[in-house]
Amino acid sequence: MQAAIAKRAFAGFSxxxxxxxxxxxxxxxxxxxxxxxxxxxxxxxxxxxxEKLLNSLSGTxxxxxxxxxxxxxLIHAIH
Amino acid sequence: MELVDYGWWAQAVRWAxxxxxxxxxxHLWYFNFTQTPTMPKIPTELRPAIVRFIxxxxxxxxxxxxxxxxGFGLILAYMNxxxxxxxxLGIGSGNHKFTAIGFGMWxxxxxxxxxxxxxxxxxNKVMGVTPATPDEVNAARRTAGLASRVNTLLSIPMLYCxxxxxxxx
Numbered sequence: 001m002q003a004a005i006a007k008r009a010f011a012g013f014s015x016x017x018x019x020x021x022x023x024x025x026x027x028x029x030x031x032x033x034x035x036x037x038x039x040x041x042x043x044x045x046x047x048x049x050x051e052k053l054l055n056s057l058s059g060t061x062x063x064x065x066x067x068x069x070x071x072x073x074l075i076h077a078i079h
Numbered sequence: 080m081e082l083v084d085y086g087w088w089a090q091a092v093r094w095a096x097x098x099x100x101x102x103x104x105x106h107l108w109y110f111n112f113t114q115t116p117t118m119p120k121i122p123t124e125l126r127p128a129i130v131r132f133i134x135x136x137x138x139x140x141x142x143x144x145x146x147x148x149x150g151f152g153l154i155l156a157y158m159n160x161x162x163x164x165x166x167x168l169g170i171g172s173g174n175h176k177f178t179a180i181g182f183g184m185w186x187x188x189x190x191x192x193x194x195x196x197x198x199x200x201x202x203n204k205v206m207g208v209t210p211a212t213p214d215e216v217n218a219a220r221r222t223a224g225l226a227s228r229v230n231t232l233l234s235i236p237m238l239y240c241x242x243x244x245x246x247x248x
Contacts, residue, residue, distance in 0.1 A: 054228035057116065064235030071236045075178045075248075078170060 089158045096151035100241075103144030103194075104234055106137055111231045115224065130206065138202055145194040149187065156184065175248040183240030190230045190237065197226040 053059045081087075114129065114137075121129065156162040161177050165184050169177030201223035204211040211219060 051225065054225050054232070057111065057231075060111075060228050060232050061235070064232045067232065068236040068239045071182050071240065075175055075182065078168065078178050079173060079175055 085158075089155065092151050092155045092158060096148060096155050099144050099147035099151055101144075102140055103148050104238070106141035106144060107227065107230055107234060109137065110141075110227055115227075134202075135206060138199070142194055142199055145191045149191045152184065152187065156180070176244050179240045179248050180244035183237050183244060186233045186237035186240065190233050193226045193230050198223050198230075201226070 047055065053063060114133075118126065118129065153162065156165055161180065164172045164174070164177040165181035167177075168181040168185075169175070169179075172178075200209070201219035203209040204216055204219035205223065
């Protein structure tokens with residue numbers, strides 16, 4: 001049902017526009033042959049620790065504050 | 080005192096630097112705090128409105144905000160006489176202010192580089208401005224997103240350094 005709605009919504013779009021707006025899961029559902037979903041290598045590879053941190057907004061903010069503390073210590077260490 | 084003396088011009092450049100900075104970081108935080116987390120909740124048929132109309136406009140003000148912030152910032156540092164000391168992180172100057180503003184300048188410069196040489200080329204692929212295969216588009220979306228998050232992370236110590244250099248150290 002969801003797949004059918006998405007297909008209708010993107011009826012007038014070029015392939016690239018369609019592709020850039022549909023999630024990999026929806027794209028898998030839209031594939032005519034479900035046995036061979038078109039999912040690229042980078043979509044299935046494992047994320048590094050840094051990527052996991054940056055994918056989390058709260059993790060990014062906490063890391064920003066931690067870096068700020070390091071910078072303050074460096075400012076005082078230099079003088 | 081002349082009505083428009085050197086100090087007036089320095090303050091005018093500072094005003095322009097801060098205004099451009101708000102334009103830049105305001106859009107950066109809009110992308111990271113509002114648009115990106117909301118996209119999965121938007122019905123699929125409505126997403127093209129964001130990507131085709133709002134995103135290109137927001138990216139225009141975002142990238143030029145970055146450019147003018149850097150430009151006015153460098154002019155301001157030169158006019159105030161601490162450009163070289165700040166680039167050297169104040170080492171040998173004995174002044175905390177130059178170290179603080181130097182860290183802020185380096186963070187800002189890294190962020191400016193990210194905007195113009197990582198985020199924009201990849202966003203152009205996502206928006207279809209630069210031709211790319213579907214796999215390249217997906218990779219570009221991921222790269223642009225990560226670079227944008229790196230900039231959000233760096234914006235926190237960058238703002239600390241800028242504000243505290245001017246008002247604390």
